[in-house]
Amino acid sequence: xxxxxxxxxxxxxxxxxxxxxxxxxxxxxxxxxxxxxxxxxxxxxxxxxxxxxxxxxxxxxxxxxxxxxxxxxxxxxxxxxxxxxxxxxxxxxxxxxxxxxxxxxxxxxxxxxxx
Amino acid sequence: xxxxxxxxxxxxxxxxxxxxxxxxxxxxxxxxxxxxxxxxxxxxxxxxxxxxxxxxxxxxxxxxxxxxxxxxxxxxxxxxxxxxxxxxxxxxxxxxxxxxxxxxxxxxxxxxxxxxxx
Numbered sequence: 219x220x221x222x223x224x225x226x227x228x229x230x231x232x233x234x235x236x237x238x239x240x241x242x243x244x245x246x247x248x249x250x251x252x253x254x255x256x257x258x259x260x261x262x263x264x265x266x267x268x269x270x271x272x273x274x275x276x277x278x279x280x281x282x283x284x285x286x287x288x289x290x291x292x293x294x295x296x297x298x299x300x301x302x303x304x305x306x307x308x309x310x311x312x313x314x315x316x317x318x319x320x321x322x323x324x325x326x327x328x329x330x331x332x333x
Numbered sequence: 334x335x336x337x338x339x340x341x342x343x344x345x346x347x348x349x350x351x352x353x354x355x356x357x358x359x360x361x362x363x364x365x366x367x368x369x370x371x372x373x374x375x376x377x378x379x380x381x382x383x384x385x386x387x388x389x390x391x392x393x394x395x396x397x398x399x400x401x402x403x404x405x406x407x408x409x410x411x412x413x414x415x416x417x418x419x420x421x422x423x424x425x426x427x428x429x430x431x432x433x434x435x436x437x438x439x440x441x442x443x444x445x446x447x448x449x450x451x
Contacts, residue, residue, distance in 0.1 A: 227373070253439060261421060263442040309375060313439055320366075320391075321439060323375040 224324035239295045239327045241310030252293045257307040305331045335360045339443035345451045354409045354446045356424035365407035366425040422446045
């Protein structure tokens with residue numbers, strides 16, 4: 219079965235704290251892609267990152283960083299020095315290589331950054 | 334600028350009424366998708382289309398219908414058979430071959446339509 223699990227339904231931290239959002243996936247594919255999207259209160263989905271299964275290097279983009287570990291089937295997302303504007307729902311997704319590249323979505327983690 | 338336009342932003346449906354949500358894209362993408370999002374939940378696929386005049390059911394197609402007469406347009410009709418239509422609806426499109434051939438972003442999304450029952 220192919221599945222994405224985001225076990226944290228909601229996380230609340232105070233501004234400037236670091237926070238990590240967990241994503242665990244299951245797939246039969248040997249080559250696959252993982253993604254993170256952000257959904258602010260306005261509702262639109264904002265693409266954050268794509269990770270290929272054959273590239274396990276961690277990625278950093280400003281205050282955002284991603285830790286991809288095939289050994290534990292995880293693709294966790296860390297925000298350093300969080301800001302109120304980071305408040306949103308964050309989705310992790312896996313692409314289905316066997317079915318027209320549809321996305322399998324996690325349930326999302328609602329992140330609340332308090333001032 | 335290229336993008337996906339969904340309209341209306343808010344829509345209200347009366348009991349027994351069919352309503353149509355519009356989705357237009359000028360990204361020249363072949364594939365288009367409709368998702369439903371309920372409060373506190375992830376996205377569930379309703380229908381998708383890989384090419385003009387062709388579409389397939391997703392995981393929750395019952396009570397919905399679509400058409401794909403033009404590459405740019407993929408309207409979704411919420412029929413009276415859909416007994417619980419209140420949700421946030423997102424339309425998306427993707428370039429050919431998805432992420433396999435180097436496209437960074439697998440799906441581009443519109444701003445969504447919020448549908449409620451009167």
